[in-house]
Structure formats: structure tokens, C-alpha cells
Amino acid sequence: MRSHLSSRALWRAVIFLVASLSIGCGTVRNPSLERARDAYQKARQDPLIVRNAGAALDRAQLTLETAEQLWAKERDVNEVEHLAYIAEKRVEIARVTAERRQAAEELKQGGGRP
Amino acid sequence: MKQNKIVYSTGHLNRRTQAAGYVSLAFVALIFFASCSTARPPTAILRNAELEVRAADEAKADELAPADLKNARDKLARAKQAMAAERYDDARRLAESAQVDAELAGAKADARVMRQAADRILKKGDAPPSDAESESRKPLSPSPKME
Numbered sequence: 388m389r390s391h392l393s394s395r396a397l398w399r400a401v402i403f404l405v406a407s408l409s410i411g412c413g414t415v416r417n418p419s420l421e422r423a424r425d426a427y428q429k430a431r432q433d434p435l436i437v438r439n440a441g442a443a444l445d446r447a448q449l450t451l452e453t454a455e456q457l458w459a460k461e462r463d464v465n466e467v468e469h470l471a472y473i474a475e476k477r478v479e480i481a482r483v484t485a486e487r488r489q490a491a492e493e494l495k496q497g498g499g500r501p
Numbered sequence: 502m503k504q505n506k507i508v509y510s511t512g513h514l515n516r517r518t519q520a521a522g523y524v525s526l527a528f529v530a531l532i533f534f535a536s537c538s539t540a541r542p543p544t545a546i547l548r549n550a551e552l553e554v555r556a557a558d559e560a561k562a563d564e565l566a567p568a569d570l571k572n573a574r575d576k577l578a579r580a581k582q583a584m585a586a587e588r589y590d591d592a593r594r595l596a597e598s599a600q601v602d603a604e605l606a607g608a609k610a611d612a613r614v615m616r617q618a619a620d621r622i623l624k625k626g627d628a629p630p631s632d633a634e635s636e637s638r639k640p641l642s643p644s645p646k647m648e
Contacts, residue, residue, distance in 0.1 A: 487612035
């Protein structure tokens with residue numbers, strides 16, 4: 388009876404351990420990485436940014452991909468949060484660059500007028 | 502019999518000290534390799550960050566994007582402190598962050614200058630014709646009020 392109980396407890400512990408490990412390996416989320424991904428996807432859907440600052444947006448994508456790979460492989464929280472910050476700022480740079488080019492375009496068209 | 506026991510116990514002690522020796526050796530090696538992986542001072546990254554902050558400064562980011570420029574400057578200062586303390590990973594991350602903050606500050610400053618210029622030109626180009634449009638439908642003259 389006693390051994391039966393303890394083996395049941397052992398099984399439960401094993402199942403719990405395996406379950407928590409598989410959850411840990413599968414879907415641990417990193418909030419700053421998700422924020423960066425959201426910002427990037429929003430920018431990717433903005434035709435003004437894609438048209439006027441495609442290269443800047445691609446740089447953001449590159450950093451984001453590096454962060455995602457590092458998160459999947461190594462779970463290096465410090466480095467991933469750092470790269471997520473860089474990616475988010477690169478998205479912002481792309482947005483601002485697009486705004487500048489838009490203004491330059493308006494200036495060119497407006498300046499052409501008498 | 503007694504002697505045997507003593508021999509046994511010293512042998513046992515030897516084995517323990519040997520094990521402890523191996524463990525401490527492994528520990529020292531671990532520390533050595535760990536320090537090796539971070540022992541490269543990120544000098545170039547720090548200099549790049551410095552240049553980017555200077556570029557943002559030259560783009561008048563202190564007037565047009567002061568918060569981002571301040572971020573960049575603060576991080577650059579902290580990167581230098583980390584560098585001095587030989588915390589090279591921290592120094593690298595701070596310098597990279599400072600660089601991207603400075604880049605953003607410069608980009609914002611450039612965008613604002615361009616936006617102001619565009620608005621000024623468009624106002625100049627738009628306002629007089631809108632006055633003139635009530636008088637003549639084709640405002641070709643730059644100063645219709647002179648007419």
C-alpha cells in the first residue's frame with residue numbers, strides 16, 4: 388500500500404516535470420521580443436514605410452530574426468531583450484525615415500510650383 | 502592491523518584531496534573560459550556609438566529630438582563606465598543601444614527639418630493661390646496681391 392502510494396506520487400512528479408519541461412521548451416514568451424515583433428509587423432503593413440524606407444525596415448527585420456533565433460536556441464534573456472530593443476528602435480528609424488522622404492517628396496512637388 | 506587502518510585512511514584522504522583538486526581545477530578553467538568569452542573590449546562599437554551621437558548633435562537633435570539624444574548620451578556614458586570596470590558585455594550592449602538611440606535622434610531631427618521646410622514651402626505655394634483663386638482661376642503669378 389505504501390509503496391503503491393509512493394510510486395503513484397513518483398509518477399505524478401515525473402509527469403509534472405515532463406509537462407513543465409515541455410511547456411518550458413515550447414512556448415516561453417519574451418514580452419520585449421513580442422513588442423518588437425508587433426511594432427515590426429505594424430510597420431510592414433504600412434505602405435508608406437515599405438515604399439519609402441524598405442531598407443531601414445529590412446534592417447529591423449534582420450535584428451528581429453537574430454533575436455528570435457537566439458531566443459529559440461539559447462534563451463539568453465539579456466541578449467534577446469537587448470536585440471529586441473534595437474529592433475524596435477530600428478522600426479522607429481524606418482518610420483521616421485519614411486516621414487522624412489514623404490516630406491522631401493512634398494517639398495519637391497511644392498517647390499516645383501510657381 | 503592498526504597500521505593498515507592508518508594507511509587506508511590516508512589513502513582515502515589522498516583520494517578526497519585529489520577529487521577536490523580536480524574540482525577546483527575545473528572551476529578555475531571554467532572561470533578562465535568564461536572570462537575569455539567576454540574579454541574583448543568593444544572598442545570599435547563604443548567609437549561607432551560616439552560618432553553616431555556626434556552626428557545626431559550635428560543634425561541639431563538636441564533641439565529637435567532631445568529625449569532620444571539624451572538617451573543616447575546617458576547610455577554612452579554608462580557604456581564607458583562599464584568599459585572602465587571591464588564589464589565588456591554590458592559595455593557592448595550599452596554602446597549598441599546608444600548608437601541606435603543616436604541614429605533615431607538624428608533621423609527624427611532630419612525628418613523634422615524636412616517637414617518644416619515642406620510645410621513652409623507648401624504654405625507659401627498654397628496660401629497666395631488660394632487668395633488669388635477667388636479672383637482668377639489660374640494663379641500663375643507668385644504674388645497676386647501686386648496686381
